[in-house]
Amino acid sequence: MTLGQNNKESILLVDGMALMFRAYYASAATGYIRRTKAGLPTNAIYGFMRYFWDAVQKFAPSHIACCWDLGSKTFRTEQFTAYKGNRSEAPDDLIPQFSVIRDVMESLGIPNISCPGYEADDCIGTLAAKFREDMDVLILTGDHDMLQLVSERTSVIIMKKGHGNYMVYTPESLMQEKQLTPGQIIDLKGLMGDTSDNYPGVRGIGEKTALKLVQEYGSVQGILENLDSLSKSVRTKIESDLEMLHLSRQLAEIRCDVELLCNSDSCRLELNHVVVASKFEELEMASISTLMGLAATP
Known part of the structure; x- marks a missing residue:
């Protein structure tokens, strides 16, 4: 059959x-x-x-x-x-x-x-x-x-x-439901981490902030190229956890x-x-x- x-x-x-x-x-x-x-x-x-x-x-x-x-x-x-x-x-x-x-x-x-x-x-x-x-x-x-x-x-x-x-x-x-492209799912997870898979992303950045950053700057790369445009608090968090941000993004990518x-x-x-x-x-x-x-x- x-x-x-x-x-x-x-x-x-x-x-x-x-x-x-x-x-x-x-x-x-x-x-x-x-x-x-x-x-x-x-x-x-x-x-x-x-x-x-x-x-x-x-x-x-x-x-x-x-x-x-x-x-x-x-x-x-x-x-x-x-x-x-x-x-x-x-x-x-x-x-x-x-x-x-x-x-x-x-x-x-x-x-x-x-x-x-x-x-x-x-x-x-x-x-x-x-x-x-x-x-x-x-x-x-x-x-x-x-x-x-x-x-x-x-x-x-x-x-x-x-x-x-x-x-x-x-x-x-x-795009309609999450206002994200497929590739941006990886950037989002790199920033916010994943409690289910047990990797942290950038400490202190949750889903809401991560989503806003990805939507505004397009990708992790875009965010890093515009660090001066971020609030001092968010910029400090990213700069302090840069290594884990890159690692978390790698872990998130299928x-x-x-x-x-x-x-x-x-x-x-x-x-x-x-x-x-x-x-x-x-x-x-x-x-x-x-x-x-x-x-x-x-």
């Missing part, structure tokens, strides 16, 4: 980590963890498939790839040891589900993409740069950092609260030049009904087979 019936080719790049964590916590909040008869937790896998398949039906991509983090050590932790150092370990019930969801993606014929030393974001950025030459690129995530990847051929689909609720960012809608083995043919969505239905039968998820319109295995 091939989706994308609009005859226009597009690739959906899935932020696997974002979907798994979202799916896990959405269901764990109820206090009930879905498990197989053998005791394998499957709540995140189940939720992931519901989120994922809703997006596939809504956006009808002809191609799909799913990107993953490999571990906590990346080139960013080498640059700044505290990077993401505030993150707690994944819950015990979630950990075994990461390898199983990769098996599920494999059964769907969807490549799992990752690279040692890089984050899923960098894999997504690299594939977006590669594939936008030939087709429209759709990025499915909950991570607003990805907005820096928006371009004329690349839309970022941010998952909002609840199923089937999305905000689709194009250069126009990004790499688009990772060496990845992935071609468009391997990403074409063509489901083998028997293989997929068999995988969901094994995971005791007949309802997902039904959701996907797959016949039960004979």
